[in-house]
Amino acid sequence: MFRHAPYGNAIAREGLEAALACGAMGAKTSVLYINEGVWQLLGQQDSRAIDCKNQSAMASALPLYDVDAIWVDEDSLKQRNLTSADINAGKTIDRTHVQALLATSKSILSF
Amino acid sequence: MNFALLILGPPYSTQASFSALRFARAALAGGHGIYRLFFYHDGVHNASTLVTAAQDENNLPQQWSALIEQHQLDSVVCIAAATRRGVLSEQEAKRLGKAGGNLSPGHEVSGLGQLVDASLNTDRVITFG
Numbered sequence A: 001m002f003r004h005a006p007y008g009n010a011i012a013r014e015g016l017e018a019a020l021a022c023g024a025m026g027a028k029t030s031v032l033y034i035n036e037g038v039w040q041l042l043g044q045q046d047s048r049a050i051d052c053k054n055q056s057a058m059a060s061a062l063p064l065y066d067v068d069a070i071w072v073d074e075d076s077l078k079q080r081n082l083t084s085a086d087i088n089a090g091k092t093i094d095r096t097h098v099q100a101l102l103a104t105s106k107s108i109l110s111f
Numbered sequence B: 001m002n003f004a005l006l007i008l009g010p011p012y013s014t015q016a017s018f019s020a021l022r023f024a025r026a027a028l029a030g031g032h033g034i035y036r037l038f039f040y041h042d043g044v045h046n047a048s049t050l051v052t053a054a055q056d057e058n059n060l061p062q063q064w065s066a067l068i069e070q071h072q073l074d075s076v077v078c079i080a081a082a083t084r085r086g087v088l089s090e091q092e093a094k095r096l097g098k099a100g101g102n103l104s105p106g107h108e109v110s111g112l113g114q115l116v117d118a119s120l121n122t123d124r125v126i127t128f129g
Helices: A011-024 A035-041 A055-059 A074-079 A095-104 B016-029 B041-047 B060-071 B079-083 B090-095 B113-120
Strands: A030-033 A069-073 A091-093 B002-007 B033-039 B075-078 B107-110 B124-128
Touching: A011 A035, A011 A055, A011 B113, A030 A035, A030 A095, A035 A055, A035 A069, A035 A074, A069 A074, A069 A095, A074 A091, A091 A095, B002 B016, B002 B041, B002 B113, B016 B033, B016 B041, B016 B060, B016 B124, B033 B041, B033 B060, B033 B113, B041 B060, B041 B075, B041 B079, B060 B107, B075 B079, B075 B113, B079 B107
Parallel strands: A030 A069, A069 A091, B002 B033, B002 B124, B033 B075, B075 B107
Antiparallel strands: none
């Protein structure tokens, strides 16, 4: 579960690394972008000016690690005046589906 | 219930690691199990011996080490997150040509696989931070 914007704090990057590790270890993994976390999915990120790795490019590795279930909270997008056209990965779901996802997950790591 | 704790918050800057420590004590006092503590992100600073608290403040790294020793807890500090923040075991310090290690007693450095393992083998992972 990714709750933070991609830059300004290493939590987004390190959360993503944890998700990649889950995939690499063969754990069935779903990823949920929610709240400020939806900013991680904006295309056209260029982080060179702030000497950071490109979060978007790193996230594109998720499917290579068999993390294919990528979900985006629809309300979080709406609250930020974003739509599914603004994001470069994931499928939007409503709050009912978010709740179901959390309720049916064996364990939740929150970053 | 069998818990794993994911500690992301640094000592003193936020309430997160204080809360994690209190949660760990309460869980153990309530008869629950703690499968593993996993220190990640800024949470790795909770495992630094160089942290020095003011006299009238709790020394969080010391308190973590004491809890780990008292209950023989498994505690893992993420090696990648720790190394980039200057928390090193003696072995790592030697390998990297640094003056000395500063990993508090009771912790071991290992990889994110230990976090994945903990999330697969516990009832709940509780994130602090």
